[in-house]
Amino acid sequence: MDTAERAYLDYNATAPLREEAARALVHALERVGNASSVHAEGRAARAALEAARAEVAALVEADPAAVIFTSGGSEANALALAPGFARPGEAGAEVLLVGAGEHPCVLDGHRFPADAVERIPLDAHGVADLAWLEARLSALTGRRALVSLQLANNETGVVQPVAEAARIAHAHGASIHTDAVQAPGKIPVSIRALGVDAMTLSAHKIGGPQGAGALVLASEGYGLDRLVRGGGQERGFRAGTENVPAIVGFGAAARLVREHLDGERERLARLGAAFAAAVREKAPEAVVFGDGAPRLPNTILFAVPGLRAETALIAFDLGGVALSSGSACSSGKVKRSHVLDAMGVDPSLAEGALRLSCGYATRDAEVIRFASVLENIEARRVRRSRAA
Structure with missing residues (x-):
């Protein structure tokens, strides 16, 4: 691509x-x-x-x-x-x-x-x-x-x-x-x-x-x-x-x-809200971590129950979206986040954590692409879950 x-x-x-x-x-x-x-x-x-x-x-x-x-x-x-x-x-x-x-x-x-x-x-x-x-x-x-x-x-x-x-x-x-x-x-x-x-x-x-x-x-x-x-x-x-x-x-x-801090803060807040809305709309069961605390406007760490991070990262990448897991070590392997462990998050949910972080060059079109790929991933997850 x-x-x-x-x-x-x-x-x-x-x-x-x-x-x-x-x-x-x-x-x-x-x-x-x-x-x-x-x-x-x-x-x-x-x-x-x-x-x-x-x-x-x-x-x-x-x-x-x-x-x-x-x-x-x-x-x-x-x-x-x-x-x-x-x-x-x-x-x-x-x-x-x-x-x-x-x-x-x-x-x-x-x-x-x-x-x-x-x-x-x-x-x-x-x-x-x-x-x-x-x-x-x-x-x-x-x-x-x-x-x-x-x-x-x-x-x-x-x-x-x-x-x-x-x-x-x-x-x-x-x-x-x-x-x-x-x-x-x-x-x-x-x-x-x-x-x-x-x-x-x-x-x-x-x-x-x-x-x-x-x-x-x-x-x-x-x-x-x-x-x-x-x-x-x-x-x-x-x-x-x-x-x-x-x-x-x-x-x-x-x-x-x-x-450019003032204008960029407003832009990132708008984009962050759009990404968060996409997560909740396309994956209603998703959990956003740290949602009850002040957060950077550009960062969303979320997990969908039953969706493993390794599987999701590959699917997002194939769909043209670069995300990361909750914690990626230097070897590039995905492992459970020590941050989520410290927060007391259930290990089965923490293992599916995905991090989205946008920035100065992110545009609205990337929100649309992310939402489309997440929708496809979630549809496949639901189908597998029903078939199991």
Whole structure:
């Protein structure tokens, strides 16, 4: 099938590269110069790098000097989630408290001992239990904690109460990090308004290139355990020659997201409502997960009882629609979502979870294609069920 006829609805996995970001990336590729060199070419590369840093900082209302570029969101999370992470003038953490529905790069990518890590429970809607968090922090007498709570879940789209979690954390002397990679371009994101100490961003989630991300700190002066040691790049926090072309593309995408946020939020809300209506109309038995909580406007995680995710994904793909399961591991196999497990969803239903996520290039025609394919899939499921 011609790719022009396909409906790409997997933006939470990766968004298509924006044309402006691609042009910026190619232009940077065509120029020579190491950003650490003092000659004219090196200074030009440094200027492009710092311009991109300013754009990424502006996206989340941060200080450019507090933006550390990395190879992506996973590295940024690993950089922050270590015992050496410390607020200015304070000691590091002994305990890590993470949301039970965090991305695997948070659940498995931290650098704390296993016995020093605890998971913040989720309620049935996928929202973190802040009463549990406050009680646990109160019980950690004399032990400093680091909290990590994602701003928006990559599977359900549920928006977490991060600002309230930050207030609780700081009241108990803890620091707090948020993995915010899914949020920019869909909801307003401000490190100041959220009150967090650190925030993770990723270029390819907002239409920038893969291979660039950032750890954004609330200010300068934080302590970090370096992951990559060597030269003094990124103010000594991340050694290695910066990937200037990818970072420049990141900056271009960040500028576009910031400039068009209000209109895009309204458009995504309209599209999301249309997709949700299609799910309910074509598959009346479908369950939408996190439906009772605030969610990103672009994300719907749903399951139809009796429909397995593997079967549905293939059928959607053959019909020209790209979706994902609730959780796809690096090998591409489908497995049951740990997020839905943490929400207490029945395993037989969780195994059928399908995630739809739209974005900046999604159009009304893709809603129609999705609805048509879902209708066909559901008709076949009903026929099989009646014949059984």
